Amino acid sequence: MYKLFFRLVFRRMDPEQAHHLAFRWIRLAARIPVLRTFVAAALAPRYQELRTEALGLRMHGPFGLAAGFDKNAVAIDGMSMLGFDHVEIGTVTGEPQPGNPRKRLFRLVPDRALINRMGFNNEGSQAVAARLAAREPVFKTVVGVNIGKTKVVPEEEAIGDYVKSTERLASHADYLVVNVSSPNTPGLRNLQATEALRPLLTAVREAADRAVTGRRVPLLVKIAPDLADEDVDAVADLAVELGLDGIIATNTTIAREGLGLTSSPALVKETGGLSGAPLKARSLEVLRRLYARVGDRITLVGVGGIETAEDAWERILAGATLIQGYSAFIYEGPFWGRAIHKGLAARLRTSPYATLADAVGADVRKNG
8 A cells, every 4th residue: 555655646746845744744643642552553563582682772673763764853753653673863963954955865766776965954963952852752762863074064173063963962862873974975984084083983982971971872883885895894993993882884875886777867877875775785795794804892783775574684694783774664664664573573483593683693604
């Protein structure tokens, strides 16, 4: 039914307009107690065998919503209602910004992909921090906060901008993510170079520790799939050296390989980050390389091209303790989370592994 609705309604709408419309429906449903209880019971079943401990946090399962969908922390309960075990909000910047000019979001439907050049459109760290502080959670959901650089801030002043966001947001985050991998903010990906990344992550870690007393906020970094293999290794080594809690692999790509099905070459030429099915192979490759490098010393989060429970299971075997999705949600609809959980539970039951944790990285360890 959703796919029919998508074809007849959403596909005819501007993608960003359709996103805002669906977002309003989700938020509205989450505000009505009887409706949200019914929806959560139908779409967010809990499987005991999928319970996950990661980053010092307990979650109903490993499957979360990637950053980019809920930029301003306005629908955390709504997304939990739809079956996401954790919700990563943002990317949030130090100052509010409108993002890039529209049109800035494009569907490549035959390729099950999206291209976006949103440009971190968000209300800014102060407004998002206030909203998180005032939030009265309906569902027990782990909330990650993804922070990035304000566009107008020069690259040499980026650390101060990240620190500002950290000071405002860390106390409201179950975990914090430093995003240095979006292709839509000029100069941002330069911060992935270890000589720039080391002082940035050190400053954010120190700022989070100053801002939050009584607990240590887990800190992760999100990297691009376009990094060369030696640079992936360098980031992995740096994460271990600095005592980072995790790496998210991966963000969107500027590459356009694998787009053989789309009927519109003009869409393929649009600038921005590509997400969805064509990202699957490279994202998985980066994840495997990271796990081979760091093993169980830090938590790896697999994201990029995950569409099915089989994809999710493959990421777990490749080293991901947590997995995230976004683009497939647009194409699969509200029953997507339910299908992922059901399929993962079925695969675990028929596997040689007693727990989900036992399966993490099993394929990489097996293959040396």
